[in-house]
Amino acid sequence: MKKYWMIVAVLLLSLAFGSSVQAEDKEMYVDVSVATLWSEPDQARELDAPSLSNPVDMWEWTESMTTEEKIWLVGELQTQALYGQKVTILEEDGYWVKVAVESQPTPKNELGYPAWMPKNQLADERRYSVMKKNKPFALVTKPTVFLYDDKKKSQEFKEISFNTRLPVVAQAGDMVLVATPSDAMKWVNSNDVSIYNHEKNIPDADGKDLVETGKQFLDLPYLWAGTSGFGFDCSGFTHTIHKAHGITIPRDSSVQAEHGTPVEKENLQKGDLLFFAYDEGEGYVHHVGMYIGEGQMIHAPNSRSTVEIIDVFESDYYSSEFAGARRYID
Structure with missing residues (x-):
């Protein structure tokens, strides 16, 4: 209090x-x-x-x-x-x-x-704004990582999330110096980030890549509206996993279900998004998960649970509300 x-x-x-x-x-x-x-x-x-x-x-x-x-x-x-x-x-x-x-x-x-x-x-740091537009960026690839005040990591500055992107100032050994919005320069371990000159330089992902990225978050508690390694909701999970691979998809499940390439159930591949709707799959889309192969789905289900893998079509609830699938990768 x-x-x-x-x-x-x-x-x-x-x-x-x-x-x-x-x-x-x-x-x-x-x-x-x-x-x-x-x-x-x-x-x-x-x-x-x-x-x-x-x-x-x-x-x-x-x-x-x-x-x-x-x-x-x-x-x-x-x-x-x-x-x-x-x-x-x-x-x-x-x-x-x-x-x-x-x-x-x-x-x-x-x-x-x-x-x-x-x-x-x-x-509203103008220098950061310029660097954000003109410098390579470090993309956080772990669920959460720490920024440090010094290269020797003697003082933690801030714990930041997966998919955070910060301008790169310099690289020194196994550490990367990045710019922050209002606290000058900080250090991050090079093993915790990937560095790219532009989002278009992020390697093309296949379904296996998306699935392996998603599995990092197994057992992470659900958080409504979450889009970070501190907690996801269902569409925040699928949106963020794609974004970390350079693929921008809509934020909400109902909109994700309207874009991408439609996929028939018998043609599902790893990385495809599965959608679920009220009224036995005919109503409003309320949930999304990612197909990982062999009839299984990884998803962030609800506030009572954590990111998990289930046999999706053996579930009475999810199989009865299945509303189709979409693919956002080539």
Whole structure:
């Protein structure tokens, strides 16, 4: 409780003395490990304080919630954005800003997925912006990794998520120096990242690649709206796995089900996305998983569970709601 009120005090001071987010600053960068975006401003509970601060503490937040407290988030949250990711400000409301998250396609907004987040979790560092556009980037390939203040890793700076992308400044032995949105340069272990000059240089993935990437997250607890190594929802999982391989697909399962290449059940291959809908597969698409071969699917099922593998067509529930499959790889 003490920590919560300290956060509230900081927020009130921010409102009283102004913020770095100005009305004319349309493009900003996420300045926390993971920004959690809400359907409306001022809906968060006291227990959500670790996700609203800067820095955030994602493990404290997710591991402190009961199942019922996690279920409450359904509909209250929309998506997440990762450290250093660009967003476009659409609207401001006191301490909150409505943003569109770049590279999360949705029919809701052509600029990206729209939702609300605390403005103190954004940075507007011009030098970072230039480096983001012009430097190679380090792509985090492990579920979560640490950035360090020094090359010898004597001081941890921040734990960041899979699929985070930060501009590369230099490489020295087994360490990589990267730029951050507001804290200058930090170091990351070269074994935890892959470096590319541009997203188009990410090697083409096949189904086996997608499946192996997804299996890294087995037993990770589900988080509604999650798109990170700290927790996924069903479509956040499939969206992020593809994105880490340079493939941009829609953010939501209902939209993922409308794009890509349709695949018949008898022609399923590893990496294909399987969709499930109400009314015995004829209604609204509400779930997505990834086919991994031999009748099995890996998915993030619901707030009561973790990322898991199931025999999908032997499940009465999933087989009865199967609504088709789509492929997003060649």
